[in-house]
Amino acid sequence: MRPSILDPLFAPVTTLEGVGPKVATQFQTLLVGAGETVRVRDLLFHLPTGVIDRRKRAEIATAPEGGIVTLTVRIDRHQAPGRAAKSAPYKVFAQDATGEIALTYFRGQSGWLEKLLPIGEMMIVSGRVEWFNGRPSMVHPDFVASVDEAESLSLVEPVYPMTAGLSPKILRKAIAQAVERVPAVSEWIDPSIVAKHGFPDFGAALKRLHDPADERYLAPDGAAFSRLSYDEFLASQLALALSRQRMKKARGRPLTGSGALAARLRAALPFVLTDAQQGVIAEILADMADADRMLRLLQGDVGAGKTVVALMAMATAAEAGAQSALLAPTEILARQHFDSLSKLCEAAGLNITLLTGRDTGKARAAKLEAIASGEAQIVVGTHALFQESVDYRDRGLVVVDEQHRFGVHQRLSLTGKGRAADLLVMTATPIPRTLVLAAFGDMDVSRLEGKPAGRKPITTVAVPMERLDEIVDRAGRAMAAGDRLYWVCPLVEESEKSDLMAAEERFRQLKGLFGDMVGLVHGRMSGEEKDAAMAAFKAGRTKLVVATTVIEVGVDVPDASIIVIEHAERFGLSQLHQLRGRVGRGEKASFCVLLYRAPLGETAAARIAVMRETEDGFRIAEEDLKLRGEGDLLGTQQSGMPFFRIASMEHHAHLMEIARDDARLILATDGELKSERGEALRTLLYLFGKDEAVRLLRSG
């Protein structure tokens, strides 16, 4: 259970003064994304990006047009609008040694204003100055205090990232209240690390950032910011270490095969395994043969040939008498894996079953029976495989394909349920080292370098939309010559206002020109419709398939040699790379056409330039990281929330390794988090939403 001292921070934001349902919704948009409860804690972790410093004083005569200034003035007179001119503003005139300024209030209440700005009083006012006919005015000053009052007020005001419609004042007030609620907690960071980095304690760090005495306190490499980033890394590393500890503790078992099935598979393959593939297969089999449980990440660029590596591992499990589950992120992919593996499995005498949410009734019951009896040696499916009560006779190996799509939370629960099975995670997005650490902790990593021999480079060109007709023309000629093409559009049926050409419209147009050679597949189709469209394309009954990004990950049609990506400027770099990876898998020279709408923004132009320059997934991932930030790269962009809320890889990556080592040390000495510091660390885990990890402690 979450320690009760954290209750005030986990209360909904509506428990704060000045926060009603409307503001709460704005906070939700800003902080957590739709569907999630926004809590006081979320406000705390929303850090300012700058300050307005009202300590610097300006003079009326030299106040710049449009600038935000702070003035020390004497209030001279009030001028309420006359009866005849009700819509005219209420003006309060004030002066300093250099001149006079009008403080202007629309629909100002005289009673309220007379109290706020008493005649004869010395006041500090701050806001935007506008000059009109040689006269300065300040409309609705955003800060007003008497000179005496101002001494006790904080004159350095934090500036926060905002969302449309939200008032900065309301946000500031809410955050100030949140800071007040921070309880005294015992230190969870190792004292030597605290001392070495000069970290303030948790509450003090928050206060220093939300109520900065100076802009310098907000520097990302400052002590307060670093402290909170470290907290965040430590929570994440500790959670990962806990799940690893738990999984390792679960009795692993050696899975050793005779090699008979694997040999038959090799013989059935239409190609020879590359040295790189042989190498990673050896690593995986060694892990499986070990009594410890396997926790291995297989990284390999799109088209590197990961699937067959997984198949060899699954065959070995079968030789050892255990079952394997292969988990795909989408139904299309699950079906594709099933289709392509079936032939090989049949040749080798391996029993493989596909289980998706679409199986119902008797057919489903029969499959569940085959899984429970152990007759099904390999089970392919989507994550429904885990959510539902699917009983295996003996599941020894779990392979997860394109894992980065599942998100970090699911990953924990997935492994939590994985019991004693060996785990192999395959990812196509080449994640840089620091991010592997962030997302997977110290999982063992195999890298499948290079691609199967004989692959030809993909020629990538960028073409403005104005030349669409030309591209359509060429597509027609390519189809006539027997080529197969993907045509990717970003969205289906966007709002009417959008100028995006929806996939359906493009489909109608191309079908009008080329008839039945054109197919369509998009995310709103039913599973059966999608399968049918992909099957037709794979079999060559259609030569061009108009698609949305449902084809982004993993789809494998080696005969397709051209991909046209419409509105390429709207895709991220990794996404473009994944999409391009759909071609260049066969004998033919391949092309990628990036259709863009001019003029290109700076980032979009940079992305397209990188795409034209290189096919190297690792380089593309590094560039992507620079251009977009780490959250997107890990596929957490669906929720719109960054992977880390506080820490940034740009400034704090060096703290990650320290946090990882610290987390390991903690678990080595206090594996159950029972010591005094252990208790404090539990609080840390809850603070950063790692409840799942704490649960592992109890059930472990």
Ligand code: ADP
């Ligand atoms: P990914 O790593 O992106 O999942 P796949 O496993 O889908 O890649 O493999 C891409 C394509 O390369 C498939 O058509 C597969 O049959 C083929 N392939 C895999 N290994 C080899 C190899 N050693 N030689 C030739 N082709 C291969």
Ligand code: MG
């Ligand atoms: Mg794949």
